[in-house]
Amino acid sequence: xxxxxxxxxxxxxxxxxxxxxxxxxxxxxxxxxxxxxxxxxxxxxxxxxxxxxxxxxxxxxxxxxxxxxxxxxxxxxxxxxxxxxxxxxxxxxxxxxxxxxxxxxxxxxxxxxxxxxxxxxxxxxxxxxxxxxxxxxxxxxxxxxxxxxxxxxxxxxxxxxxxxxxxxxxxxxxxxxxxxxxxxxxxxxxxxx
Numbered sequence: 001x002x003x004x005x006x007x008x009x010x011x012x013x014x015x016x017x018x019x020x021x022x023x024x025x026x027x028x029x030x031x032x033x034x035x036x037x038x039x040x041x042x043x044x045x046x047x048x049x050x051x052x053x054x055x056x057x058x059x060x061x062x063x064x065x066x067x068x069x070x071x072x073x074x075x076x077x078x079x080x081x082x083x084x085x086x087x088x089x090x091x092x093x094x095x096x097x098x099x100x101x102x103x104x105x106x107x108x109x110x111x112x113x114x115x116x117x118x119x120x121x122x123x124x125x126x127x128x129x130x131x132x133x134x135x136x137x138x139x140x141x142x143x144x145x146x147x148x149x150x151x152x153x154x155x156x157x158x159x160x161x162x163x164x165x166x167x168x169x170x171x172x173x174x175x176x177x178x179x180x181x182x183x184x185x186x187x188x189x190x191x192x193x
Contacts, residue, residue: 002063004050004073012088018073019048024093027052029079029113030100032169034062034072039166041072047093054078080118087125095122095132099170100141114145119186123154126188133160135183137174142182155186 004018016022024047028037031051041049051066051074053059059076066072075082083095100113114134122132132155136142149155160183167175174181 002066002069002072002074003059004075006075006086009077010085013086013091015048015088015091019071021048023048023071025050025091026094027087027092027096029083029095029097030054031062031074032058034058034065034074036096036098036166036168037062037074038065038069038072041066041069043166045071047071049073050075052077052079052082080113080121083118083125084121087121089124090127090130092125093127093130095126095130096165097132098135098168099137099174112141112144114141114148116148119149119155122186123188128188128190130188132186133165133183134186135171135181137170137179137181139180139182142184146184149184149186154188154190156189158185158187160185 006013015025026040026044026047026049028040028049028051031037031053034051037049037051049072051062051072053062053074053076056076059074062074066074097113126132134145136145146157149157171181
């Protein structure tokens with residue numbers, strides 16, 4: 001079964017049970033049609049991949065695309081909720097947040113997914129040295145992300161280490177339009193004692 005229906009929406013996920021094995025977990029936040037998620041899963045069969053998507057139609061497309069892949073599951077849920085309440089502590093190797101809704105109007109900025117609380121939840125779910133890889137075509141959103149993450153204890157901002165990721169549907173569209181792409185990687189680091 002590709003679509004993941006949790007036994008409980010208030011208990012942490014049993015990832016080994018869900019995938020039938022223990023393997024590093026990569027999570028695509030807002031996986032859309034699943035093209036990026038499935039391309040990564042094909043490249044890395046020794047890793048587990050979980051896509052989170054809130055839109056039903058996109059969940060269906062992602063599930064159809066992933067139907068032959070053993071290492072992919074798709075969770076139909078709101079991303080912030082899933083990260084905050086369903087992921088066990090130190091359970092994720094890499095989160096991908098590619099082209100989140102930029103809510104470009106100033107009055108809508110409060111709807112943007114990257115907040116201090118969101119980064120706290122990401123930090124909790126990541127393994128030590130785990131990564132959050134972010135890409136956006138919106139320079140002001142990128143600056144906001146860098147400002148928020150720069151002030152977070154336990155997250156270190158670094159340059160992207162691999163631009164050889166598969167293209168998502170949105171990235172392909174933005175590249176064709178000639179839009180600049182802004183990327184960053186946030187790494188979970190141990191606190192200095």
